[in-house]
Amino acid sequence: MPHTMQLIHITRLSIEWHDRFYRHVRDVFPGADFETWANAGFWTNRYDVLALVSDGEIIATAGRTLMLLSQAGMGHGEGFRTLREGMQLGAVGVKAEFRGEGIGRHLMTIVLREAERMQRPVLLFANRAARGFYSSLGFVALESDQVVGHFRISPSAVPARRLSPHSEEDRRKISDAVVSGSSHRGGLAARTDLSILLWHLFNTPVRALEVCEGRSIAFVEDEPDGTLAIREWLGERPRDIAPLLPHLTERPVSRIVFGFVPPESWFDAGLALVRDPDSHMFLRGLSIPVRPICFPHLLRT
Ligand SMILES: CC(C)(COP(=O)(O)OP(=O)(O)OC[C@H]1O[C@@H](n2cnc3c(N)ncnc32)[C@H](O)[C@@H]1OP(=O)(O)O)[C@@H](O)C(=O)NCCC(=O)NCCS
Numbered sequence: 203m204p205h206t207m208q209l210i211h212i213t214r215l216s217i218e219w220h221d222r223f224y225r226h227v228r229d230v231f232p233g234a235d236f237e238t239w240a241n242a243g244f245w246t247n248r249y250d251v252l253a254l255v256s257d258g259e260i261i262a263t264a265g266r267t268l269m270l271l272s273q274a275g276m277g278h279g280e281g282f283r284t285l286r287e288g289m290q291l292g293a294v295g296v297k298a299e300f301r302g303e304g305i306g307r308h309l310m311t312i313v314l315r316e317a318e319r320m321q322r323p324v325l326l327f328a329n330r331a332a333r334g335f336y337s338s339l340g341f342v343a344l345e346s347d348q349v350v351g352h353f354r355i356s357p358s359a360v361p362a363r364r365l366s367p368h369s370e371e372d373r374r375k376i377s378d379a380v381v382s383g384s385s386h387r388g389g390l391a392a393r394t395d396l397s398i399l400l401w402h403l404f405n406t407p408v409r410a411l412e413v414c415e416g417r418s419i420a421f422v423e424d425e426p427d428g429t430l431a432i433r434e435w436l437g438e439r440p441r442d443i444a445p446l447l448p449h450l451t452e453r454p455v456s457r458i459v460f461g462f463v464p465p466e467s468w469f470d471a472g473l474a475l476v477r478d479p480d481s482h483m484f485l486r487g488l489s490i491p492v493r494p495i496c497f498p499h500l501l502r503t
Pocket of ligand 1: 294332
């Protein structure tokens with residue numbers, strides 16, 4: 203461990219640290235870019251970073267997003283949800299040459315002590331390789347569910363219009379849909395967050411598509427083996443999803459997988475609930491009594 207390490211707090215206003223933070227993230231998580239997202243104005247005061255610095259360079263980070271968590275089944279009957287401010291961690295990373303020296307544990311201990319003091323539950327989605335790290339810090343691994351459907355879908359000749367995160371007008375449409383968005387179902391979800399949603403649009407292959415004559419926006423992504431992932435759905439939710447599916451894809455699809463728990467009526471089209479082996483969700487300071495649990499994909503940091 204370096205002899206001198208300084209703890210710093212980076213917010214959207216600490217611009218003197220931003221370039222070093224972007225560089226650190228690009229080094230530790232190849233392909234991840236916070237710069238485009240921040241330059242477009244989506245680093246809000248609900249996101250900050252605790253970082254350790256040595257010789258003026260960032261060597262470890264933990265990004266914190268405040269979120270309004272929504273929890274089902276607290277004994278008040280079907281449909282009642284409890285709202286509670288929580289924190290999701292992301293960009294937890296130590297520079298390669300400093301790993302295995304206790305730096306990650308040191309930074310996480312500071313983050314978790316503060317969360318405890320503020321009585322905030324903490325959640326995160328871990329990389330497969332880092333699962334042991336979080337278990338050793340008092341997090342509990344939570345199995346996630348996934349809703350899937352087997353359909354044979356050929357693309358429509360009239361595909362849905364794609365919205366671009368680089369277009370101000372399209373971003374406004376997405377922002378309006380977030381404001382009027384309906385809440386998610388399942389054991390644990392959170393209020394939809396424009397800033398995180400746009401991070402995904404800037405950084406991942408997810409596409410935003412305008413459907414139902416502009417009254418809804420579907421966020422979809424192609425997955426291997428003819429699978430179409432419907433990651434998020436904002437705005438009006440039609441009673442039946444089946445007729446819309448051909449407009450959401452440009453290639454034949456044999457399987458649909460959802461990134462959230464869809465409305466009850468969509469299950470009539472033949473949807474089923476299965477365990478999600480690829481989601482490594484960890485929680486601290488909160489227990490979730492109700493299944494299914496499918497924390498919305500586009501709210502994961
Ligand atoms: C995961 C990571 C943040 C850990 O930081 P680190 O400084 O190397 O970890 P530490 O040296 O503080 O180790 C803390 C403890 O976790 C354990 N640990 C660390 N990395 C681990 C891993 N990948 N799997 C299992 N246990 C791990 C250590 O053995 C140690 O246990 P101990 O305190 O009982 O000895 C760091 O390895 C990293 O940046 N990895 C690449 C990016 C990444 O995957 N980030 C996680 C995103 S979810």
